[in-house]
Amino acid sequence: MDGTTTATWWRNAVIYQVYIQSFADGNGDGIGDIDGLRSRIGYLSALGVDAIWITPWFDSPLRDAGYDVADYRAVHPRYGTVEEARQLIKECHAADIRVILDIVPNHTSSEHPWFRAALRSSPGSVERSRYHFRAGRDGGESPPNDWLSVFGGPAWTRVDDHGRPGEWYLHLFDASQPDLNWDNEQVRAEFEDILRYWFDLGVDGFRIDVATALVKAPGLPDLGYPDGAFLADLTRPDHPHRDRDEVHDIYRDWRRLADSYDPPRMFAAEAWLDDSDRLSRYVRPDELHTTLNLYYIKSAWTADSMRTAIDAAIAATAPVGAPTTWALSNHDVERVVTRYGRADTRRRPGVAGPQLGPVDEPLGRRRARAAALLTLALPGSVYIYQGDELGLADADIPVHARQDPIWTRSGGRRWGRDGARVPLPWTAHGPSYGFGDNGAWLPQPADWGAHAATAQAGEDSSFLELYRAALRLRRTHPGPARASDVRWHDAPHDVLAFTRSPGFGCVVNFGSTPAPIPLAGRVLLATDTAVAEGLVAPHGAVWLDLEYNPA
Incomplete structure (x- = not known):
């Protein structure tokens, strides 16, 4: 690794997001894995990225693409082994590429040993205290409060207590993702040990999933939803399960742990907050290093909107001495080509797919190329979602093939995120356009080969070569290379x-x-x-x- 900026490499880094099951398949089962990722390190090095962020590869029943973790210290067998993970980290470091993993601290899988133990235990037990178990209202027949899941519907599920309807447990996402109780010292100690485990294996940092949601207000008060409400409201001030002041104590402990390593490890928070003052608290000098700039992702593709977003992002982080981060898309939102190909280019949460209107893909690609140069010219670090450097658009996934819990839990009322998660095309031809030897877990569009990495390599006017040239200049020109x-x-x-x-x-x-x-x-x-x-x-x-x- 380059030692000249070891301690603060993340301040100006280009970080490539690997959605692991859709990146590259090394064993021919149609699903991306560590072996496939290792085979593409040369591609990532030639692209010019400084680090990769890998979405969860932990052992999981995979009801939400690995964001439902059953064992935080194990790799899911479909992706590989811990030893293969160790080898990947070593090979990335040899190529001067750092490795960031995705930690999911708000909730576990319902198949995590802790939650299984909680289901076997009685109300008020130590096992249940690690989660949010409560008696229901109306004699136990109604949920403890009116909170709603981010995926839609109630945020509570009732359990069977020894053959009888019993307590309810909280899940701000799917019922298979019970929320942890971060007032419990066992939970806090366990996650510090998990972080230490992966840091000791050589991991350079973590992206923190749902970083604002860990702490819940005492008493779990109602939010006051009207009858029939289906989607959670995450925007009101003094929210009972978002951006509680107490969450910062957790991250101060995590920062002390990260700083105990040489070189120090880093954290990037997923924090959907529009209030710049509230956002800046997460990146104070004794807390996290960066927060993902999700306000920039939501902005419309107009000169006024983008300038406002840029100014707001810089203003939010500058007072606390933190760098700004930038991204055009990720695995949770529409790809930039698709969004910028619409008449209304804003990101509108809760609305997706055909509801947003038709897509002019050629227009979206022209705008996405311009957006790439705008984003890579800004000070701070940049996140590139896999495939954006190929100019990929969202794929139209047939109803029978959709797997996102947003789609299934809403009964098809919400489009979900599958279209942005289709396996990458590496070659112009082949059973899965070079993704693997035996097809892909999500169907790839018929024109996918035209956007393949091999089809674009060496073509000066291609998306891939534009990105390669921009990343090369970003490193070598003294303007963008400095803060x-x-x-x-x-x-x-x-x-x-x-x-x-x-x-x-x-x-x-x-x-x-x-x-x-x-x-x-x-x-x-x-x-x-x-x-x-x-x-x-x-x-x-x-x-x-x-x-x-x-x-």
């Missing part, structure tokens, strides 16, 4: 122009006609070169070397 501020410049209404010292400029045209480049310099990289000199293409972007002097 310099964004300085905005005057530009037409549909254009954003900013510079970063020393000598770097970025111009993005959100309009439908070519626009003049309002900065003086040599074009380093452009999404579309088929425009006259001095212009940026419609739905396009350029990077500029401002130190260029033709004389």
Whole structure:
């Protein structure tokens, strides 16, 4: 590993999200695995990423793609073994790529040994105290409160207590994902030990799933939902199961643990918060290192909206000395090509798929290329969701093949996330376009081969080569390689122009006609070169070397 920035590598890193079951299949069972990932380390190195974030590979019944963990110290056999994980980490480090895992601390699987023990135990037992078990209302017939699941429907399920209807347990997600009680010291000690286990194996950090939800308000008070409500509201102030002040004590303990290693390990929080002040609390100097910038993901593809999102993100983290992070998509949202191909490009939670209107994929791809250059030009760290560098759109998954619990739990009322999780195309031909030898766990579109990595490699105008060039320049040009501020410049209404010292400029045209480049310099990289000199293409972007002097 490069020792020059070992302690703070995460401040300016490009981190590639590996949705492991859809990345590469090494054993031919149609599901991605560690062996497949190891076979593509060379691809990741050539792309130019600094780290990979791997979605949960822990032992699990996989009712929610591994976000329902049964054993946090074991790898699911379909993905490999702990020894293979250790070897992957070693090989990534040899390629100067760090490894971040995905920890799920809000809930376990209902098949976790702790929860099984809780079901065998009596109300008030030590085993049940690790979760949120409560007696129901109305003589036990109704849930303890009115909380709703993020996936839809009640957040409570009643258990059988020795042959009779008994207590209820809380699950903010699926019924197979019971929430842990973080007021319990056994829970806190267990997770610190889990973190230590993987850090000792060489893991460089963790992305923390649902980082704001661990602590619940005393007494679990009602939220006041109207009759018939189906979806959880996560936005109200002083929320009883989101962003409680007490959660920060947990992360201070985690930070002390991470800092005890040499080099220190890092954390990135999944925190869906619009309040910049509340968000900044998670990245204070003695807490977590970064928080995923989910406000940026939600923003519409317009000059005003993106500038507002950029300014807000920087303003949220700068006062506490933390870097900003940026991402265009992930495994929980529509791919950027699909969202930016719609007339309304905002992310609208609870609405997905055809409900959002038709998709113009060619337009979405032009905008996604421009968005890539905009995002990679910003200060801080960037997350790339696997396949975005290939320009993939969401796939239209047949109803019979859908597996997301959002789809199944809602009875088809909510579209779910399967379309963004289809296995990657590596080659233009073959049974699964190079993903593996025997098909893929989700059906791949018939045109998937046209977007394959091998089909794009070496093609200067391809998505893949645009990303490779941008990541190379991001490392080597002194402007984006440093933590310099964004300085905005005057530009037409549909254009954003900013510079970063020393000598770097970025111009993005959100309009439908070519626009003049309002900065003086040599074009380093452009999404579309088929425009006259001095212009940026419609739905396009350029990077500029401002130190260029033709004389």
